[in-house]
Amino acid sequence: MKNKVFLLSALLLSMPLLPVQAADAAPESHNRQIDIDKVVVTKHQAEVNNVSFPYTAETGTQPVWDEEGNPTATLFYTYYERSDIKDKSKRPLLISFNGGPGSASVWMQIAYTGPRALNVDSEGYPLQPYGTKDNPYSVLDTADIVFVNPVNTAYSRVLPGKDGKMPSRDAQQKMFFGVNEDVNYLSSWIETFVSRHQRWPSPKYLIGESYGTTRVSGLALALQNKEWMYLNGVILVSPTELGIKREGPVDVANRLPYYTATAWYHKKLPAELQQLDLMDVLAQSEQFTLNTYLPHLAKGSYVEVADRQQVAEQVAKFSGLSVQAVLANNLDIPTDYFWKELLRDRGQTVGRLDSRYLGIDRKEAGAEPDYNAELTSWLHSFTPAINDYLRTSLNYKTDVKYNMFGPVHPWNREGDQTGENLRQAMAQNPYLHVLIQSGYYDGATNYFDAKYSMWQLDPSGKMKSRLSFKGYRSGHMMYLRYEDLKSSNDDLRAFIKASLPKEGQAAKY
Secondary structure (H helix, E strand, O other): OOOHHHHHHHHHHOOOOOOOOOOOOOOOOOOOOOOOOOEEEEEEEEEEOOEEEEEEEEEEEEEEEOOOOOEEEEEEEEEEEEOOOOOOOOOOEEEEEOOOOOEOOHHHHOOOOOOEEEOEOOOOOEOOOOOEEEOOOOHHHOOEEEEEOOOOOEOOEEOOOOOOOOOOHHHHHHHHOEHHHHHHHHHHHHHHHHHHOOOOOOOEEEEEEOHHHHHHHHHHHHHHHHOOOOOOEEEEEOOOOOOOOOOOHHHHHOOHHHHHHHHHHOOOOOHHHHOOOHHHHHHHHHHHHHHHHHHHHHHHHHOOHHHHHHHHHHHHHHHOOOHHHHHHOOOOOOHHHHHHHOOHHHOOEEOOOOOOOEEOOOOOOOOOOOOOHHHHHHHHHHHHHHHHHHHHHOOOOOOOOOEOEOOOOOOEOOOOOHHHHHHHHHHHOOOOEEEEEEEOOOOOOOHHHHHHHHHHHOOOOOOHHHEEEEEEOOOOOHHHOHHHHHHHHHHHHHHHHHHOOOOOOOOOO
16 A cells, blocks of 8 residues: 555645645636735734743745746745744744645644644644634744645645746656755745744754654755855654664564554553553663674674574564564564554454554555545645634635645655764754654654664764754644644653853864
8 A cells, every 4th residue: 555645745736736826816807927026924822831922923935046046936835933032033944845845835734833733632633613723832822833734735836937838747747746856945945934034043943853854854855055145953753764764674673663662552561561661662662672683683684593483472572563473574573554454353444644543445465555534634624624724713715735745756856964974064063963752652753763863963073962853642743732732842842942052152172
């Protein structure tokens, strides 16, 4: 079963590209277009951590230009600014991206850091009526936030060329749809945004989720070297591999602690592990993974039969699977198989991005789930909520379709050196700190891979004090669980405050 994200993207890819359109198009106009450069500003009140304050929401579009100054696309964004603070020079600016690639900024905007949160239950499951409510833990008390939608996501669109014709698909890909293409145009867009809003003196932070972590890692260096804009922090939420290789035994072994967390949640571990707290169980699983499982995988078929049996028994113990299932997969358990197999005896599958979510397949046989249970649940609640919120609360009205997932594929992944880009940006900039946030039940970008990337990011070890990791008892979007909405925002708030230099502290080693 292919990832639901890619299925949705494929469907969207088959739709014709539309020229951009005006947000305030007159009723008699039948052109479905987004205005190239226009904003709507609304005023609001927030209460965060029992402190009330006013803020403005600026919703609109800002162009992307080519080297000749011609607009090639327009990006839709929402900018939240606390309006009771006059001096912005010390006020942090948080620039937020989601991932995909091809995903809109909706997820973190109305569920994590923004002033409004999704109307879901305490564990993150959909509730009706669909919509949003106040977010009492938003970091808007500490930083202003702009949520940016890359080309073809949300209302962002490619523009016709000087000849009035849409660029070919190949031309669009070379401009926008690839690891380095994405970073190149977005760094220029950020420079324009910062200049327009007079935020050059402000401390600046990038936050990205999932593929957004690839994006912001690349942007950290591009902003320094291309726009001469230096950051104070980069936050990686559920990070991708960032070009840091982990093929073969490392890739296989790193999955096991995630399997352990999921099996613990669904009460599939042996009694001696199940009775322990999750963190104690994970500590054991991580040690086994690094000290025993990984070395045995590296030996391949040259492991002694008795040792192979012993390792299989331990893998089964920590994964919740049978020894037979582990041996049948040669100790290498694919994630698709795990999501299908773990609860096969109950007739259920577990979610990919958040393994707390359950699905029901057409038949219990097979090696992979029919669909991603968590993604259907999220689309259930996010899609109506963002469409209603933009129109009714932020007064942004258009007939253009809000692309939860937009047509951006095929995506050029060649030359992904974003992890090295981030390391180089940190080395050049003593102010730059990095925070990694991961959910223990995320099977798409698992938390142990995130730890591994952090360990490999700085081989010299000289910048370890500027790298930190936080884990949560939820999945890919850890903030959907109410308890983690608070803790993840608190961690983010603490990170921002701790990474601000003290008065007179120079950027030097």
